[in-house]
Amino acid sequence: MTKSATYSKNYSLMTAILFWCGLVVLMSMYITIPLTPVFTRSFHVSLARAAWMGSCFSLCYALGCLLYGPFSDRYGRKIFLTASMGLLAAVTLACGFTDHFYGLLLLRGVQGLVAAAFAPIALVYAGEMFPPAKRMTAVGFISSGLLMAGIAGQVFSSLVNEYWGWHTIFVILGVLYALTALLVLVYLPKDDIARPQENILMKFGQMSALLKQTQLLLAFSVTFMLLLSLVGMYTILGSYLASAFHLTNQDILYVRAAGIAGMLISPFAGRIAQKLGMITVLRSGLALAAFGLLALGISPVLPLIVLMSVLFVAGIAIVTPMNISLISQLAGNARGSAISFNAFILFLGASTGPLLALRLLQAGQYLFAFESFGGILAIGLLLSFAIKPTQSASVRTAA
Numbered sequence: 001m002t003k004s005a006t007y008s009k010n011y012s013l014m015t016a017i018l019f020w021c022g023l024v025v026l027m028s029m030y031i032t033i034p035l036t037p038v039f040t041r042s043f044h045v046s047l048a049r050a051a052w053m054g055s056c057f058s059l060c061y062a063l064g065c066l067l068y069g070p071f072s073d074r075y076g077r078k079i080f081l082t083a084s085m086g087l088l089a090a091v092t093l094a095c096g097f098t099d100h101f102y103g104l105l106l107l108r109g110v111q112g113l114v115a116a117a118f119a120p121i122a123l124v125y126a127g128e129m130f131p132p133a134k135r136m137t138a139v140g141f142i143s144s145g146l147l148m149a150g151i152a153g154q155v156f157s158s159l160v161n162e163y164w165g166w167h168t169i170f171v172i173l174g175v176l177y178a179l180t181a182l183l184v185l186v187y188l189p190k191d192d193i194a195r196p197q198e199n200i201l202m203k204f205g206q207m208s209a210l211l212k213q214t215q216l217l218l219a220f221s222v223t224f225m226l227l228l229s230l231v232g233m234y235t236i237l238g239s240y241l242a243s244a245f246h247l248t249n250q251d252i253l254y255v256r257a258a259g260i261a262g263m264l265i266s267p268f269a270g271r272i273a274q275k276l277g278m279i280t281v282l283r284s285g286l287a288l289a290a291f292g293l294l295a296l297g298i299s300p301v302l303p304l305i306v307l308m309s310v311l312f313v314a315g316i317a318i319v320t321p322m323n324i325s326l327i328s329q330l331a332g333n334a335r336g337s338a339i340s341f342n343a344f345i346l347f348l349g350a351s352t353g354p355l356l357a358l359r360l361l362q363a364g365q366y367l368f369a370f371e372s373f374g375g376i377l378a379i380g381l382l383l384s385f386a387i388k389p390t391q392s393a394s395v396r397t398a399a
Contacts, residue, residue: 009189011130015138017187018122021085022145023152024176025118028092028111029057029350030153031173033234034256035166036354042166043101051354054231056105057112058351064116065343066207072117077125077191082184084117089177096170116347119146120340123324127335128191136270136325143321144266150230151259151313158253207337216338218387219327222286222319223342224349225380229373230316231353232360233293237309240366245302258306262313269321278329282322283384289315290377297370315377329389 032039032053039050072080091111098104119142126138160169210216234256241247241255273281292312299305324342331338360369 009129011134011138013187014129014189015134015141017183018126018138019141019145021081021118021122021180021184022142023149024173024180025085025088025115026146026149027153027156028088028115028173029054029061029347030150030231030234031157031169032057032108033231033354034154034158034238034252035161035169036235038161038166039101045101048355048358051235051358052105053108054235054354055351057108057115058227058231058347058353060109060112061116062344062347062351064113065120065340065347068117068121068340072121072124077121077128078184078188080117080121081125081188082181084114085177085181085184088114089174089181092170092177093174096167096174116343119346120343123339123343124336125191127328127339129189136273136321137267139324140267140270140321143269143324144263144317147230147266147313147317147320148260148263150227150234151256151263154234154256155253158249158256162249207341210331210334210338210341213330215330215387216327218383219323219330220342220345221383222282222323222380222387223327223345225376226316226320226323226349227346228349228353228356229289229293229377230313231350232357232373233296233309233312233370235354235357236361236366236369239361240370241302241305244366247302255302255306255309259309259313262310262315263317265314266317266321269318270325272318273322273325278322278326279384279387279389282319282326282387283381285315285318285322286377286381286384287315288312289319290374290381291315293377294371294374297367297374326387326389 035053036047036050039045039053040047043050068080068084088111091107091114095104095107095111098107122142123139126142127135130138157166157169160166160172237255238252241252247255269281269285276284289312292308292310292315296305296308296312299308324339327338327342328335357369357373360372
């Protein structure tokens with residue numbers, strides 16, 4: 001990227017668009033969390049089967065993350081970002097007009113597969129199109145959008161379902177995706193970067209080689225735990241608040257929304273890392289998230305539960321961009337493949353979260369479930385002490 005090209009781009013607008021895309025695309029993953037009881041009644045299925053509405057999307061999303069990185073390496077980033085957003089609009093609208101459980105489940109899988117183009121490609125796009133001084137901030141905003149979707153999606157679907165029913169949720173999102181596709185097409189610069197014409201199969205082989213690097217395996221393990229614990233916690237939280245504190249759906253909505261406050265730290269994680277070091281911030285975020293989740297399960301009063309949920313979310317919001325940057329650093333020339341594989345691991349955790357949450361609830365009480373997820377994050381904290389960055393973990397080396 002030449003110096004003149006750097007000055008011709010509106011990086012603030014590009015960052016805002018990528019943040020918005022991450023927010024609206026990933027909302028589709030989380031909209032079914034508060035709808036599990038609704039699907040149980042509408043389709044006359046068990047809670048465990050209804051939970052597959054979320055896990056099916058997440059699992060297909062995770063698989064899709066493995067596909068798009070190598071293809072975008074060959075053909076460019078923007079074309080995949082634009083095309084996937086348009087196709088996502090069509091599939092999401094189709095979900096809104098489906099009244100059969102397995103038909104909706106199938107469309108949710110296709111929806112996840114198409115939506116998967118965004119996260120890995122957007123992160124690599126930011127690494128290629130932004131200058132080093134702005135790169136970490138862009139990654140922070142993208143990560144913030146991806147994480148904020150976890151709460152925004154639940155709040156959005158709860159509100160719309162209460163007034164217009166669950167079909168309308170998909171219709172509104174479909175229209176939003178169509179408009180977002182136009183936004184990406186018109187305002188995101190094309191990535192006119194010379195690309196080596198490597199064999200696509202070689203790119204997939206490069207991904208498998210990543211699994212032979214111990215340091216990357218440790219970082220991927222931490223990645224798996226992030227959305228596993230985030231989605232798992234929110235799967236449990238609604239029924240816990242209704243059972244233990246007799247909260248209404250509206251009250252539960254407010255508690256979920258409070259978590260957004262914790263997300264706001266993510267765009268600033270890069271600046272914090274400049275002062276404290278990337279690995280230090282990573283470990284601090286894991287410690288904060290584990291503490292918040294462990295304390296949430298034993299908090300006796302509602303205000304303390306809300307505070308602990310915010311601390312937990314803040315920890316996850318700090319760790320996510322740090323871990324992405326750390327993996328980018330550790331992978332070296334295989335950065336693009338590593339980020340794609342990291343996205344696969346991240347959303348594999350998201351697909352496992354609700355299923356594990358329901359299993360834990362069947363095996364014990366709410367306290368047992370919350371403490372189990374907190375314990376998983378505590379293991380992640382211990383693993384992080386074995387991660388040794390290749391250089392001093394400054395933000396300048398992370399891109």
